[in-house]
Amino acid sequence: MIEAMEPIKHLALETYNITLNRELFINQWAQERLAFGEPLWLFLSDRLEPNNIFNFFIPLSGIFSQEMLLHLLSVLTLASTLNSFEKWIYPEIRPLWFLREQFANNKLTVKPTVALQSYQLSCETSGGLPCAHSMIFTVFVLILAAHIFIYLWDRFVAWHSPWYRCVMYPAIIGLVVSMWLSRLYLATEFLHQCILGSYFGFRAVNAFEVNIKYLFSRPRAYAVPAVCFLGAFAGSVYFIKLHFDMDPHWSVRQAFKWCPEPTYMRHEASPIFALVRDLGNLMGLALASPLFDLEAKESTFWRRCRVLGTLEFVNYGLRVATVKQYGRFAFLSYEFSRNVFHSLALVKYVPNFY
Numbered sequence: 001m002i003e004a005m006e007p008i009k010h011l012a013l014e015t016y017n018i019t020l021n022r023e024l025f026i027n028q029w030a031q032e033r034l035a036f037g038e039p040l041w042l043f044l045s046d047r048l049e050p051n052n053i054f055n056f057f058i059p060l061s062g063i064f065s066q067e068m069l070l071h072l073l074s075v076l077t078l079a080s081t082l083n084s085f086e087k088w089i090y091p092e093i094r095p096l097w098f099l100r101e102q103f104a105n106n107k108l109t110v111k112p113t114v115a116l117q118s119y120q121l122s123c124e125t126s127g128g129l130p131c132a133h134s135m136i137f138t139v140f141v142l143i144l145a146a147h148i149f150i151y152l153w154d155r156f157v158a159w160h161s162p163w164y165r166c167v168m169y170p171a172i173i174g175l176v177v178s179m180w181l182s183r184l185y186l187a188t189e190f191l192h193q194c195i196l197g198s199y200f201g202f203r204a205v206n207a208f209e210v211n212i213k214y215l216f217s218r219p220r221a222y223a224v225p226a227v228c229f230l231g232a233f234a235g236s237v238y239f240i241k242l243h244f245d246m247d248p249h250w251s252v253r254q255a256f257k258w259c260p261e262p263t264y265m266r267h268e269a270s271p272i273f274a275l276v277r278d279l280g281n282l283m284g285l286a287l288a289s290p291l292f293d294l295e296a297k298e299s300t301f302w303r304r305c306r307v308l309g310t311l312e313f314v315n316y317g318l319r320v321a322t323v324k325q326y327g328r329f330a331f332l333s334y335e336f337s338r339n340v341f342h343s344l345a346l347v348k349y350v351p352n353f354y
C-alpha cells in the first residue's frame, strides 16, 4: 500500500515544487516593478504587523469605543491563535529560503533563473503559511470598516445610499492587496500564502460572528481550562515532533541559515513567541469571561485617552523590560503574563476608570 502511494507522493511533491518555482517569479516581478513604492511596502510590513496591532491599534480603538476594542481584541486573538498554531504545526517554507536552498543543493542540476533581494524585514523566523500579516490585517480592516460603516449609517442618512458600500468594498480589497504586495516585495511570502492568510482571516471573522453568542456567554470556568488545553496541545506538538525526529525549530534554523545578518532577526517574530503572545491574550479574555457581562461605561473622549494612555505607557515599560537574559522559560513566562495582564486590563479593568 505504502509502495503504491510512492508515485503519487512523488508527483504531488514535484507539482508543489514547480508551483513554488513559478511563484518565485511573482516575487521577482514585485521587486522589479514595485520598487517605486518601497516606503509604503516597508511601512505596511513594519508598522501594521500583528504585534503592533495588538499593542497599539487595538488600545487606540478603545478611545473611540470600548465595544469596538472588545470586538477587535476577541476576533484578532482567535485569528492570530489559529495562525500561530498552523505555523507551529506545519511551518511552510518562505520564498528566500526556497530559492537559497535550491542554489545550495548540489544535486539540483537546473537552478532557478530568479534573483531575489533580501531586506532587513525579510528575516522572518516563523513558517510562511498562512501569512500572519495578511490574515491579521484582513480581520482588522474588516472589523474596523464594519464599525465605521455602522457609525456613519446611524448618524448620516446619506450613508444609506448603496454607493458608499460600492466604495467601501474596493477600499478594503485595496488595503488587503497592498499588504500582500508588501509581503511579496520583501520576499517573505509566496502569493498563495498571502491569499490563504486573508481567506483564513475572512473565514475566521465569519465563524466568529456566527458563534458570537456562544463564545461571549462562556463562563470563566469553561474558558480558562479551554486555553490551558490549547497550551498543553502546543506543548504536545513540540514533543510529538521530537519523537518523530522532526525539528520543532526548523523555521528558526532556516532563518539563521539564510538571513544575511543575524541581528535582523526579531525574537518577537519567532513562532514560539507568537504562540505565547496569543495564548496570553486568550487567557486574559478567558479570565474576563463571560464577555457578555462586561460593562461598557459612558465616558468622555479625553478621559478614555488618559486611562488607555496610562495603561499603554505601563505596557510599553513592561515590553522594554522584557527579561531576555534568564533563559527561554523566564522569557516566555514573562511574555505570557504581560499579555494576560494587557488583554485582561483592556477589556475588564480599564472601563472601571471611565
Ligand SMILES: O=P(O)(O)OC[C@H]1O[C@@H](O)[C@H](O)[C@@H](O)[C@@H]1O
Residues within 6 Å of the ligand: 049, 050, 051, 124, 126, 127, 128, 129, 130, 131, 132, 133, 134, 183, 188, 189, 268, 269, 274
Ligand atoms: O507570516 P508573516 O506575515 O510573515 O509574519 C511573521 C510574524 O511576523 C511578526 O511580526 C508577527 O508578530 C508574528 O505574529 C508573525 O507570525
